[in-house]
Amino acid sequence: MLDINSIRQNPEEIKKGIAAKNGDALLVDAFLAEDAQWRELTAEVDELRARQKKAGNERNVKEAKKLKEEIKVKEEGLTSAEQKRAELLRKMPNPPLPEVPLGKSDKENVVLREVGAKPVFDFTPKDYFALAEQCDIIDTERAAKVSGARFGYLKGEAAMLEFALVQFAFDTARKEGFVPVVPPVMVKEEMMRGMGYVDRSEDRDETYLLEKDNLYLVGTSEQSVGPMLADEIIDAEKLPLRFVAFSTCFRREAGSYGKDTKGILRVHQFDKVEMFSFCHPDRSKEEHKLLLALEERMMQALRLPYHVLDICTADLGMPAAAKFDIEAWMPGQNDGKGEYRETHSTSNTTDFQARRLNVRFRSGQQKPEYVHMLNGTAFAIGRMLIAIMENYQQADGSILVPDALVPYMGGITEIKR
């Protein structure tokens, strides 16, 4: 949600920001019109109420009754203006930060750097799915029998790798002051709304809803860690508050029916370690860099080649004001020619989510201000498994375990049938 005052004061700037995101800049004009109407009615209703209150206190019942009727009528208009205004406000995306590259589609995302040497094989590298089959560590066939399409069993070393990755991520993040968390994966509607995930129909279609209890299954633990501090005021000295959360994530993948149907690249249920930070507004750009740096540090520790994308304005999504993605090199994809696939994403949502969720901080006796909220992937387990398998494969189809994970694997150094 945007700051009402900043829309009133700099409507042109906000319009530019929304347009850069391929959003509807006319929302701003519609909002301002509704807002003007709302202000006018507010003044009128407040004045009528003052008179009514006075009449009531003087036990002038007749006068008070008359005013009551007038208020009732006026209030209908007020409520309607208020609702329209709020709805328009909720639809406005967070404008991009000035340094974000301008672009019209994801094709204009900027590659900031390529890191790590792509592995050179003296054989045609296999797709992770073939490797997994050979090593018998992923079973999507039985998962389809039990749960349907887009599910998978991780077995044996794949299951062990999952927990090795989780431990490794927790250890790494903990050194930077992140508090490990295992959050709820079922979340109330109002909190989903606060994070900005229910307002647009495409987002609603993407989430699972448990209708009996009106609870949503999280698509990322961000949705349950962010609201953790809703309606709270944090001491400024305690910022930044950093959490690293492990949770299962649920996604309906509506609208991607044709895409990535095979294997575990795109599934309804996967586990993920996510970093989340609440910080002082002046510090959010640095914090964003820290999240990205940690993601890169972990990728480098695993010796996985990747590149970093500075996501352009059009590809930011609703709550993000700036976003960096990491795409890992997956040599087995694209018929053994390899391609980059997204494994990480880190967003600075500035005060957009904080305002909706009412997460504030206070320094000394000063007025509370909204914090900035940021999130970043530590490891999306399924996709990390793919990256590891394809990069660490050997001619015979066996897979080496990255050195950094061996201590967490009970000493296992190689996966073979």
Next chain:
RNA sequence: GGUGAGGUGGCCGAGUGGUUGAAGGCGACAGUCUUGAAAACUGUUGUGCCGGAAACGGUACCGUGAGUUCGAAUCUCACCCUCACCGCCA
């Protein structure tokens, strides 16, 4: 799932229809006293919105939403949440 209790300001806690934004206490802040500190005493101490350069004025807020009433923290209904006991359970 059953039964019962309850949600009031930063915290504890009073308040069952009438200038109640809300007694009292704790905490916090400022001051007096003190060489300094503690104690004691005095004062200040919520937020949103509208108007205003400001002082200030108005309005709303006692879990959330609707309702009754000239008037609601107080009455009615629905929902959310918390706690206790019983049942079930990883």
